[in-house]
Amino acid sequence: MTTATASHDTHHGPEKGLMRWVKTTNHKDIGTLYLWFAFSMLLIGGALAMGIRMELLQPGLQLMEPQFFNQLTTMHGLIMVFGAIMPAFVGLGNWLIPMMVGAPDMALPRMNNWSFWILPFAGGLLLSTFFMEGGAPAFGWTFYAPLSTTFAPDSTDFFIFAVHLLGFSSIMGAINIIATVLNMRAPAMKLMDMPLFVWTWLITSFLLIGAMPVLAGAVTMMLTDRNFGTAFFDATGGGDPVMFQHIFWFFGHPEVYIMILPAFGVVSHIIPTFSRKPLFGYSSMVYATASIAFLSYIVWAHHMFLTGMPVAGELYFMYATMLIAVPTGVKVFNWISTMWRGSMTFETPMLWAISFVFLFTIGGFSGLMLGIAPADIQYHDTYFVVAHFHYVLVTGALWSIIAATFYWLPKWTGKMYNESLAKIHFWWAVISVNVLFFPQHFLGLAGMPRRIPDYSLQFADFNFISSIGGFAFGASFILFTYIVFDCIRNGKPATARPWEGAKGLEWTLAPKAQYHSFNTPPSRELIESESQHS
Amino acid sequence: MSEKQYYIPEGTYWPIIGSIGITTLLVGFANQMHGVSWGSSVMVLGFAITVFMLFGWLGQVVNESVNGKYNAQVDRSFRWGMSWFIFSEVMFFAAFFGALFYARTLSVPWLGGADNNVFTPELWNGFSASWQQIAFSTPGTVLQSGTAISIPTELVAATGLPALNTILLLLSGVTLTFAHHALRTDNRNHVVGWLIATIALGVAFLGFQVVEYGHAYATGLKLTSGIYGSTFYMLTGFHGFHVSLGVIMLTVILFRVQKGHFSSDNHFAFEGVAWYWHFVDVVWLGLFVFVYWV
Numbered sequence: 001m002t003t004a005t006a007s008h009d010t011h012h013g014p015e016k017g018l019m020r021w022v023k024t025t026n027h028k029d030i031g032t033l034y035l036w037f038a039f040s041m042l043l044i045g046g047a048l049a050m051g052i053r054m055e056l057l058q059p060g061l062q063l064m065e066p067q068f069f070n071q072l073t074t075m076h077g078l079i080m081v082f083g084a085i086m087p088a089f090v091g092l093g094n095w096l097i098p099m100m101v102g103a104p105d106m107a108l109p110r111m112n113n114w115s116f117w118i119l120p121f122a123g124g125l126l127l128s129t130f131f132m133e134g135g136a137p138a139f140g141w142t143f144y145a146p147l148s149t150t151f152a153p154d155s156t157d158f159f160i161f162a163v164h165l166l167g168f169s170s171i172m173g174a175i176n177i178i179a180t181v182l183n184m185r186a187p188a189m190k191l192m193d194m195p196l197f198v199w200t201w202l203i204t205s206f207l208l209i210g211a212m213p214v215l216a217g218a219v220t221m222m223l224t225d226r227n228f229g230t231a232f233f234d235a236t237g238g239g240d241p242v243m244f245q246h247i248f249w250f251f252g253h254p255e256v257y258i259m260i261l262p263a264f265g266v267v268s269h270i271i272p273t274f275s276r277k278p279l280f281g282y283s284s285m286v287y288a289t290a291s292i293a294f295l296s297y298i299v300w301a302h303h304m305f306l307t308g309m310p311v312a313g314e315l316y317f318m319y320a321t322m323l324i325a326v327p328t329g330v331k332v333f334n335w336i337s338t339m340w341r342g343s344m345t346f347e348t349p350m351l352w353a354i355s356f357v358f359l360f361t362i363g364g365f366s367g368l369m370l371g372i373a374p375a376d377i378q379y380h381d382t383y384f385v386v387a388h389f390h391y392v393l394v395t396g397a398l399w400s401i402i403a404a405t406f407y408w409l410p411k412w413t414g415k416m417y418n419e420s421l422a423k424i425h426f427w428w429a430v431i432s433v434n435v436l437f438f439p440q441h442f443l444g445l446a447g448m449p450r451r452i453p454d455y456s457l458q459f460a461d462f463n464f465i466s467s468i469g470g471f472a473f474g475a476s477f478i479l480f481t482y483i484v485f486d487c488i489r490n491g492k493p494a495t496a497r498p499w500e501g502a503k504g505l506e507w508t509l510a511p512k513a514q515y516h517s518f519n520t521p522p523s524r525e526l527i528e529s530e531s532q533h534s
Numbered sequence: 535m536s537e538k539q540y541y542i543p544e545g546t547y548w549p550i551i552g553s554i555g556i557t558t559l560l561v562g563f564a565n566q567m568h569g570v571s572w573g574s575s576v577m578v579l580g581f582a583i584t585v586f587m588l589f590g591w592l593g594q595v596v597n598e599s600v601n602g603k604y605n606a607q608v609d610r611s612f613r614w615g616m617s618w619f620i621f622s623e624v625m626f627f628a629a630f631f632g633a634l635f636y637a638r639t640l641s642v643p644w645l646g647g648a649d650n651n652v653f654t655p656e657l658w659n660g661f662s663a664s665w666q667q668i669a670f671s672t673p674g675t676v677l678q679s680g681t682a683i684s685i686p687t688e689l690v691a692a693t694g695l696p697a698l699n700t701i702l703l704l705l706s707g708v709t710l711t712f713a714h715h716a717l718r719t720d721n722r723n724h725v726v727g728w729l730i731a732t733i734a735l736g737v738a739f740l741g742f743q744v745v746e747y748g749h750a751y752a753t754g755l756k757l758t759s760g761i762y763g764s765t766f767y768m769l770t771g772f773h774g775f776h777v778s779l780g781v782i783m784l785t786v787i788l789f790r791v792q793k794g795h796f797s798s799d800n801h802f803a804f805e806g807v808a809w810y811w812h813f814v815d816v817v818w819l820g821l822f823v824f825v826y827w828v
Contacts, residue, residue: 217629
């Protein structure tokens with residue numbers, strides 16, 4: 001099909017040379033660019049985390065000034081959220097959604113190109129703050145006023161513009177995915193035929209379009225408070241620093257679901273494949289995803305229980321937060337029921353997916369603990385919070401991205417990765433990540449505050465263990481990088497459907513998916529036979 | 535179904551030029567704010583690159599559209615894209631409206647001693663929590679950013695220019711609908727006439743808004759007038775910016791109508807701009823009610 005269409009006016013193959021990547025309108029090229037960008041940012045953000053863990057290896061200040069430590073934590077968070085996790089999911093969406101809905105490409109391919117090509121500039125602006133006078137932003141990734149307005153260095157304005165650009169890119173990416181799913185889907189595919197990765201990304205797109213503009217508004221208010229004398233977050237002029245937190249978390253809470261819903265989608269593909277059973281409760285998965293998305297807009301102030309909200313507000317936000325456990329529980333039970341009595345095998349993607357279910361659920365439970373307003377008085381801003389969101393973001397979001405990489409790598413490259421090395425990598429990562437983050441629960445419960453470079457002596461042992469786990473986990477990415485490169489260069493040729501139980505339109509394409517996925521929309525029969533649910 | 539059902543545009547350099555333009559603009563802006571000498575010239579350069587990109591990119595799209603490359607599916611993609619873009623704009627304004635509501639109903643009354651903040655009079659002697667004139671007994675109170683607060687001597691009234699502007703914008707929505715109706719019935723002279731009327735109403739709105747700003751400024755209502763001045767100028771300012779964009783877009787559409795780019799059943803560009811104009815209209819209604827009136 002590729003050769004036949006290569007000469008066709010509107011279905012050209014890839015251009016030659018570097019400019020292919022600059023000018024491309026192809027969803028696979030753009031997906032690849034996104035994934036490599038995200039991976040580079042993951043390594044940079046990871047390097048900053050290594051700095052944090054080195055400083056925390058022992059009590060006392062050994063390596064850096066507290067101000068620089070704060071820059072590390074702040075930039076680590078910003079880079080991982082906006083530079084690594086979000087672009088990685090957009091990259092996966094780009095690569096997979098057109099293939100999964102039987103489309104030739106994304107709906108708005110030039111805008112797709114721009115969504116990506118804003119990112120390196122935004123990332124560059126963000127990273128450049130490290131080299132400015134006063135250093136990088138040091139107020140935490142949540143950039144609360146007045147730390148980020150009155151008491152922040154000049155570099156903060158560059159950070160603000162970087163956030164504007166990143167938001168612009170995300171909004172365009174989300175619009176594109178909505179248009180693709182709703183308009184480029186094969187005519188024979190109904191909405192309730194769509195694979196779950198498509199569903200979760202569609203719903204995530206609505207979260208992005210609703211939340212990112214609010215973030216843009218928040219940083220715009222910061223910008224004018226800093227430079228033009230407005231008083232949004234300044235009580236002297238009738239504003240309120242707490243208002244910043246409300247606006248930020250109105251974005252921030254949907255944001256955490258932006259980073260986890262596509263992960264739910266990925267796992268909902270991998271578990272049925274290696275259980276050799278249809279996904280249990282397909283429609284309940286769709287409705288659960290939509291419920292989570294809706295609830296995510298009305299629970300934001302559970303991040304702010306200690307700001308002195310009226311008690312009625314605390315109670316409302318606590319109960320609304322608890323509600324999220326219901327649809328999330330539906331999902332976890334569905335994954336487990338899918339595995340129940342399945343003919344399970346444990347190839348690498350499945351190992352990552354199962355450990356996702358287990359470890360993400362730990363993160364979910366600690367989230368429930370944090371959502372209890374009276375208990376949060378103890379946990380707030382301690383390492384318990386750090387442990388919680390690293391369980392959901394590292395062993396949740398990042399885990400699913402790695403699982404997706406191993407699961408679809410054969411489709412992306414046409415080659416198989418080294419299964420035994422990949423299994424070693426999995427066990428290395430899954431053990432070290434728990435050594436890294438699990439002790440942080442205990443540290444937090446005992447009262448160790450987050451974002452502080454020094455600590456009281458009784459926290460020394462757990463911090464030491466956590467740091468050792470951190471270094472081991474960091475090193476695991478060297479092996480991961482090797483496995484991916486080894487697959488691209490020396491991998492054995494893969495078949496079109498390398499996983500025995502895999503269903504989905506993407507597996508009907510060539511072993512290395514052709515440049516434009518479906519030039520002819522797939523038939524109803526094909527869609528039905530490739531459906532993951534009965 | 536045939537292969538030709540799908541259309542995929544060829545690659546261009548416009549996106550990367552756009553990224554370079556916007557980044558140059560923002561780097562220039564940041565340096566200009568920090569008092570760096572080359573800041574403003576770099577900002578102007580970035581703006582020029584961005585405008586160049588918009589002309590080039592949209593010009594290419596117009597050419598492809600006129601040459602009949604786009605099919606019904608592309609048209610639908612554009613429609614989905616434009617609708618959700620407008621929704622994202624709505625959410626951007628929602629952030630500022632949210633700030634307005636929060637400050638007005640919660641933070642300003644709290645500062646004035648509502649709820650349980652019994653210490654306010656002792657902490658801030660002479661503080662008056664009236665919404666438009668957040669005032670201190672000591673003039674020249676300084677914000678944390680170091681700027682002196684400017685206390686307006688008069689209140690902003692909804693009658694007069696804001697009311698007139700509301701009528702102008704609502705009328706412009708009507709004239710634009712007439713233009714659309716004329717386009718659908720292939721009456722090009724009427725399209726041109728009603729479009730010119732719409733643009734004229736938009737320009738008049740902007741002109742009166744400038745007069746209104748001059749008046750507000752003269753009475754001491756500035757960006758630095760505390761939270762009311764902040765929300766007043768940021769909301770009306772961003773709205774005015776969007777009206778300006780809308781006027782430019784309508785003007786482009788006017789030229790395209792005269793060039794005969796649109797047919798009675800195929801004129802997405804016209805409709806997209808019309809949606810945008812109505813969005814700007816609706817935002818103004820919110821502004822009129824919550825910023826000027828109540």
